[in-house]
Amino acid sequence: MRHLLSGIAITASLLFGPLAPASAQNPFEPVLYINDKAITRYEVDQRQRFMRLLGAPDIDAKGAEDALVQDRLRMFAAEQMGIETTEEGLQAGLDEFAGRANMNSAEFTAALERAGVEYQVFRDFIRAGVAWRGVIRQRFLPQINVSDAEIDQALKRQIETPIVNRVLLSELIIPAPEGREDEAMRLANSISGSNPNEAQFAEAAGRYSASDSAKAGGRLNWVNIDNLPPSLRPVILNLRPGQTTQPLQVPGAVVLFRLRDSQGSLRPGAREQVLDYMTLRLASASDAVSLAARTRSCDDLYIQAGAGISAQINRQTVSQNAIPALIATRLASLDEDEAAVVDYGNGSADLVMLCSRQPALLADEGADVATSAEAPDGVEAAIPDPSGIPTREAVREELFNRKANEMANAFLQELRADAVIRRP
Structure with a gap:
């Protein structure tokens, strides 16, 4: 998504042609020193122009300076660690960004x-990024571990999050006649960059929008997400209620959307669970209660039951709807490795122990859950359509990258705190 929006912003900005002329001040005058290396006025001006073309129209000289300082720190860290950027790596970075x-x-x-x-300017920007990736690989990647439990939790959150199928939008369509595209883009960026609330967006729509909805403050009725243009769907789905899109350029106009609300539904089978559980038939309820009291886990049950009856333990992983009603009722209130007793009142009782509880969709994705039940066991019927759920490897990569970025950002802050930054 970030690449999509940046691509839109880059393409739109590059169409506008040269920006305003640079300041008449001495362009090569140092304006800042970081670890005794100068940043010149010319570099700040060029970085400011570059960042504006990348979709940051409100970037000022201070913002450009900060970006240059971060790049200097990235290069400083790479030099300290002996990391060099090859021409092949640099060219790959240039091609990827373009x-x-x-x-x-x-x-x-x-x-x-x-x-x-x-x-x-472009080359230095990419070189700092390539060098920084080398720093991350060498310094942090060996330390990062993504556990199966973390992947399970991330997948579970995704499964339990409703899929948005209707959205409530407000629109603001700014005319951009030929020769005035940059003016329209600046206005749109100004509105979007102010992070407007509902009233502010409605006021701007009433003032600037060329759409019929302007009279209603840009407010539209509920719309099915499938009715939106395919290119717009991911942009809208990436918003949370109250957020406004970046300016989107269309022929003759620049458009902003604000998400007011959304509605969705769970994936088919998202409420269905697969349970890994154990049962053991005992001669009396009191025997079952006693064994349950001293058992600490599913693995421990084999030990506590003893060699004489441990072979009678039945462990299975089945869909929730395939479990007998009395046992399912007891399992409903149990946490993992917790036991309960089902007393049949005829001189026999079952000790019931929950080993794990997983969404059926997650179990189908290959979660690390012991299985002993032979198909068909009801799991297939609980998973009518698992499409749209990322693979475990994709989730692992996302979590890995998130951890790497967090560690890298923290390290960059340390570098800045330790650096000597001064003005002439």
């Missing part, structure tokens, strides 16, 4: 130069 705007690196460079941004 690809976000549906260009190759040569086309992207030419577009930047038409907008008054030198190639070296």
Whole structure:
């Protein structure tokens, strides 16, 4: 999603041509020193232009300075760790970034130069990013571990999160006639960047929008997500209620959407569970109660039951709807490795112990759950359509990257705190 939005912003900005001329001040005058390395006025001006083209229209000189300081710190860390950026790695980075705007690196460079941004600015920006990835790989990746339990929890959250199928939007359509596209984009960025609340967005829509909805503050009725253009769906689905999109350029206009509310439903089978549980028939309820009291886990049950009767323990993993009613009722109130007794009142009782409880969709994705029941056991019927659920490997990669980014950001803050940053 981040790449999609940045691609839209880059392509739109590059179409607008050169930005305003640079300041008449001495362009090569140092404005900042970091660890005794200068950042010049010219570098700040060029970075400011570059960042505006990447979709940050409100970036000021201070923001450009901060971005340059971070790049210097990234390069400093790479140098300290002996990490070098190869020409092949740098070119791959240039090509990858340009690809976000549906260009190759040569086309992207030419577009930047038409907008008054030198190639070296682009190259330095990518070099710092490539070097920083090397720092992350060397310093942090060996420390990062993503457990199966973390993957299970992430998948469970996704399964239990409703799939949005209807949205309540407000729109703001700013006319962008030929020759005034940049003016429309600046206005849209100003509105979006202010993080408007409902009343502020409605006021802006009433003032600037060319749509019929302007009279209603841009408010639209509920719309099915499938009725939206395919290219717009991921943009809207990435919003939380109260958020506004980045400006979206369409022929003759720049558009903003604000999500007021959303409705959704759970995936088919999301409420169905697969239970891994154990039962043991005993001669009396008191025997079952006594054994339950001294058993600490499913594995411990085999030990506490003793060699004489442990072979009679029945452990199975089945769909919730395939479990006998009395046993299912007892299992409903149990936590993992907790036991209860089903007293049949005829001189016999079952000790029932829950080993694990998983959403059926998660169990089908290959969670690390012991299984002994032979198919068909009801699990298939509980999972009519698992489409849309990411693989465990995809979730592992997402969690891994999140941890890496958190550690890298914390390290960058440490580098900044330790650096000597001063003005002339």
